[in-house]
Amino acid sequence: MAAYWRKTWPFHVLLLPALVLVFLFQYVPLFGAVIAFQDYEPWLGIKGSPWVGFEHFRYLFTYPDGKQIIWNTLIIAGFKLIANLIVPIVFALLLNEVRKMFFKRFVQTFVYLPHFLSWVILGGILIDILSTEGGIINRLLNSFGIQSVFFLGDGRWFRFTVILSDVWKEFGFSAIIFLATLVGINPALYEAAEIDGATRWQQVKLISVPLMMPIVIVVATLSLGRILDAGFDQILNIYNPLVYSHGDIIDTFVYREGLNNGQFSFGTAVGLFKSAIGFILIVISYRMAFKLANYRIF
Amino acid sequence: MIRYVKVARLVTLSVAIALLPTLAACTNSNNQNSASPAASNSTPSATEPAKEEESAEKWNQKFDPPVTITTAIVDDGTSRGNAFKPGESMEDNANLRWMKENMGINVKFDFIVTKPEDYDTKLRLLLSSGGKLPDAFAAGNDPLQNLLAANKLMPLDEAIDKYAHPEYKKLLEKYSYALGEVKKDGKIYGLPAFFMGDEGTVMWIRKDWLENLGLEPPKTLDDFENVLKQFTEGDPDKNGKNDTIGLAVPLKEGPWTWMGQTDAIVSALTDQMINTYDVRLFWNKGADGKLSYGAIHPDAKLYLQKMSDWMSKGFVDKEAGIKDPGKASELAASGKAGIMFGPFWMGDWPLSDATKNNPDADFQPYPLPSGPNGLVGRAEKPLTQGFTVFNKDFQHIDAWFAYFNKIFAKKLEMEGDPLADPRWKDGYHEGYDYVKLDGKVIKGNYEEAGVPADQWPLKDGGTMDIRFMMTNILGNFTSIPHSNVAAVKKFLADPNAEPLTSMEFDTKQMKKRQLDAAGVRINQTVTEGKNYFTGPMTPTMKSKGELLKKLATESYLKIIYGEKPVEYFDEFVKQWLDNGGQKITDEVNEWYAKNQ
Incomplete structure (x- = not known):
């Protein structure tokens, strides 16, 4: 043991600053979460503010629009989670079959560009391209004889628009990790399959997909933890009173209610609630991944 | 509240677009630390008699020993345009030196942040940590209410009565209905910064x-x-x-x-x-x-x-x-x-x-x-754009008012105002917001006016927006509601009229359509x-x-x-x-x- 320490102590010293930082900035602030159970006022501080127990949590659930907001969040986030998993996988598989290197690189770069634009900018662009008068999308629909659709102002279409535009923005970027996995597969497997007479489709089905599964499970597991994040930036920038009933989510609600009115305790309570749900879901999905796919992160 | 942020931004924007050149031009001062000491001395100011007849010359208050006033400000550095000369800054500029020298007021910034959100956060942190608040500073909305609830602010009724410019007192009375946010238990705890009130539809x-x-x-x-x-x-x-x-x-x-x-x-x-x-x-x-x-x-x-x-x-x-x-x-x-x-x-x-x-x-x-x-x-668009409040332990509110009254008198431009500083007759600071050429005051388009390049306030010949320099302890740079009506009318009647007051300089900078619109609004007398x-x-x-x-x-x-x-x-x-x-x-x- 002593010999081990003598050999490795420099590494531990190197690790120390990172540990201290994580402790200071990730763990210590956790104690601030107690204000979720208080009626926090800045001048009274954490020590002096009165305790109110679960009042703020009760408020969220008894708020007249509370149910609708939670429901919107779950629907939007749930569909986003599924779509943001399936689309990049399919896209990665398809792109992997492309043999022209230049084309492959070009497409890859091209589709992940939107990821780097902020929703503030994309929000404005979306309003323009989805416009009912002269927007590209609606003109396209019109040329097929379909009536214009008020994508951003019609409650029935709003969630669909939100999910689709999010997938459009993110799928290229999310595909990178799957593409990397595919590239990492041993070519000998494909060669052997080809010699045995497997078709391309069979190769994809029996080699690519199974070997991608572990990473798919990791990505799915991690994103489950964010099930209550339906995309604050995106929705804040494109929602409007016409679609409140279908598009108002927990985060936009907390933004209006908590930040604009300086209700810090309430904002913290909702944040804590979301983290707790996310934590439980991650634990469950990790257990399931272990049971079903024999996958473990550690 | 988003709306307020927007309004605030818009106002900034509108000021920036419409009034900025004007306001910039209107800030005058005559302290020159470098450009032309002769000019400032030649104005009827004269520091010596002032010392003897302090009571007689209300405008010439100098504090001895000097007092220090702490404050805080938002300064984002990019959107403020030509606020300072190269080498000068919020904490070191001609106006601060002038205040120190001529008024015996030292200004110290407790904090300078780049965003309004950060400013509010700073105030909240000071509140929750029990830190010392600045002596005089701007506050609004939620932080303002927190400060009030925490009893950290000074009631101002007495100070207003004793020190404030009489015309400002009248304004406070006239627009008393707009000051509900800073009233508590019948006392007033903040001084409003007014909008011009000319943004009616x-x-x-x-x-x-x-x-x-x-x-x-x-x-x-x-x-x-x-x-x-x-x-x-x-x-x-x-x-x-x-x-x-x-x-x-x-x-x-x-x-x-x-x-x-x-x-x-x-x-x-x-x-x-x-x-x-x-x-x-x-x-x-x-x-x-x-x-x-x-x-x-x-x-x-x-x-x-x-x-x-x-x-x-x-x-x-x-x-x-x-x-x-x-x-x-x-x-x-x-x-x-x-x-x-x-x-x-x-x-x-x-x-x-x-x-x-x-x-x-x-x-x-x-x-x-x-x-x-x-x-x-x-x-009627709400008339106030924020409030200036004071630490309840602040000792020198008389000094604060001495500076405020000077700025207010300059904006008011009233004949025979005993609080109007004659050193600021032409502008705030020569070589900053105006230059003098053959005895003529010039506040913009220096090149066209024939001012030699070495006397331009800025090397590119542009005008300076001196409001930022003048604001410091004031918290906000207030307008006097509806004070530009006469100026608008004057230039509507004759677009080429010679601007005489700072307000007229400002108004003349408006685009023709803006001026016309201001006239349309003023001439259609309807209830707001x-x-x-x-x-x-x-x-x-x-x-x-x-x-x-x-x-x-x-x-x-x-x-x-x-x-x-x-x-x-x-x-x-x-x-x-x-x-x-x-x-x-x-x-x-x-x-x-x-x-x-």
């Missing part, structure tokens, strides 16, 4: 479209509707395509916002003022002396009926419901819409963009149309609907305000878009009252009874 119409169709500018709401119809259906741009509409309007934030607002339509139909996007606006005063929320008044149905009618006929932007004011204005700027309401400054941004895109496009300001019962009017509730947010406003705002804005849009019939309004009102609206109404009236 005018009607902007494409004059070339009117002419193309042989139409007269609309005088009544019926005329207005006809113009909308013709603009929508009559191909006013003569391009053979059915691609125009009447009115560009943002409805995402309801009937009242900072640009493109439809308060004029509301006012033509009722004497109620309506806003749905903020429970603090508009509280109207009824015949019984009680306040009631405009958005739930039955008269609002008249407005909703009209808008819904126009929406279904395609006279207004079909996508108005998803657009904020900036986005809505693009429709006017791109030549697709012929009418938009809004403040005078729209004559530059955004409407001059229409002319840039098409040289024939000519947006002109017109008086507001009157309704079937002869009603005509607009809403006031908001009678100016207090802090009531407890129920805090807990239910967002819900009610959402309910109101959503219900209004549903009716305008025809998703619900106008009769739905009654149901909405019931919901609004049941979900906390009634309680808020009671709280508001309780406040009003106390603070009337």
Whole structure:
């Protein structure tokens, strides 16, 4: 043991600053979460503010629009989670079959560009391209004889628009990790399959997909933890009173209610609630991944 | 509150666009540390007699031993333009040196941050950590209420009485109704920074479209509707395509916002003022002396009926419901819409963009149309843009007022004002906001005026925006409401008139369309609907305000878009009252009874 320490102590010293930082900035602030159970006022501080127990949590659930907001969040986030998993996988598989290197690189770069634009900018662009008068999308629909659709102002279409535009923005970027996995597969497997007479489709089905599964499970597991994040930036920038009933989510609600009115305790309570749900879901999905796919992160 | 941020931004923007060159020019000073000491000494100031006759010359207060005043400020460095000369900064500049030398006031900044959000956070941190607040600083909204509740601020009644400029006292009395936020237990805890109050709505119409169709500018709401119809259906741009509409309007934030607002339509139909996007606006005063929320008044149905009618006929932007004011204005700027309401400054941004895109496009300001019962009017934009508050342990409020009074007197420009500093007769600081050439004061276009390049305030010959330098301990740089009326009239009568006062210098910098619009607004004397509730947010406003705002804005849009019939309004009102609206109404009236 002593010999081990003598050999490795420099590494531990190197690790120390990172540990201290994580402790200071990730763990210590956790104690601030107690204000979720208080009626926090800045001048009274954490020590002096009165305790109110679960009042703020009760408020969220008894708020007249509370149910609708939670429901919107779950629907939007749930569909986003599924779509943001399936689309990049399919896209990665398809792109992997492309043999022209230049084309492959070009497409890859091209589709992940939107990821780097902020929703503030994309929000404005979306309003323009989805416009009912002269927007590209609606003109396209019109040329097929379909009536214009008020994508951003019609409650029935709003969630669909939100999910689709999010997938459009993110799928290229999310595909990178799957593409990397595919590239990492041993070519000998494909060669052997080809010699045995497997078709391309069979190769994809029996080699690519199974070997991608572990990473798919990791990505799915991690994103489950964010099930209550339906995309604050995106929705804040494109929602409007016409679609409140279908598009108002927990985060936009907390933004209006908590930040604009300086209700810090309430904002913290909702944040804590979301983290707790996310934590439980991650634990469950990790257990399931272990049971079903024999996958473990550690 | 978003609205307030927007308004604040807009105001900054409007000031930046419309008044900036003017304000910049109006700041004068005559302390010269480097440029020309001779000039400053030649003004009748003279420091020596001042020492002896301190009481006689009210303007010449010098504190000995010098006092130090601490403050804090937002300075984002990029959007403020030419605020300082190279090498100078918020903490080290000509005005600070001048104050130290001539007034015996040292200014120290406790913190300087780049964003308003950071400023609020800093204040909250100081509160929660029990740190020492600056002596004099700006505060508003939630942090202001926190400071008040924590008893950290100084009551000002006595100091105002003793030290404030008499004219400023009159202003405080006149606009006392707008100061509810800083009143507590009958005392006043903050000094307001006023807006100019000149942003009242005018009607902007494409004059070339009117002419193309042989139409007269609309005088009544019926005329207005006809113009909308013709603009929508009559191909006013003569391009053979059915691609125009009447009115560009943002409805995402309801009937009242900072640009493109439809308060004029509301006012033509009722004497109620309506806003749905903020429970603090508009509280109207009824015949019984009680306040009631405009958005739930039955008269609002008249407005909703009209808008819904126009929406279904395609006279207004079909996508108005998803657009904020900036986005809505693009429709006017791109030549697709012929009418938009809004403040005078729209004559530059955004409407001059229409002319840039098409040289024939000519947006002109017109008086507001009157309704079937002869009603005509607009809403009064809230007059205060923030408050300056004082640490309750601050010892030298007399020194603060000495500086404030000087600035205020300079803005007032009143004959024979004993508080007006003669050293600031021509401007604030020579070589900064003005230069002198052969005895003539020059405040801009230095090159054209023949000023030698080495005397230009800035190397590129541009003007300086000296407000930032002058603000320091003031917290805000206040305007005097409606003080530019005479100047506007003067330049309307003669665009080439010689500007004599700082206000006239400012006004002369306005673009022609802006000046015309300001004139249209001033000449159409109509009542401006006031908001009678100016207090802090009531407890129920805090807990239910967002819900009610959402309910109101959503219900209004549903009716305008025809998703619900106008009769739905009654149901909405019931919901609004049941979900906390009634309680808020009671709280508001309780406040009003106390603070009337």
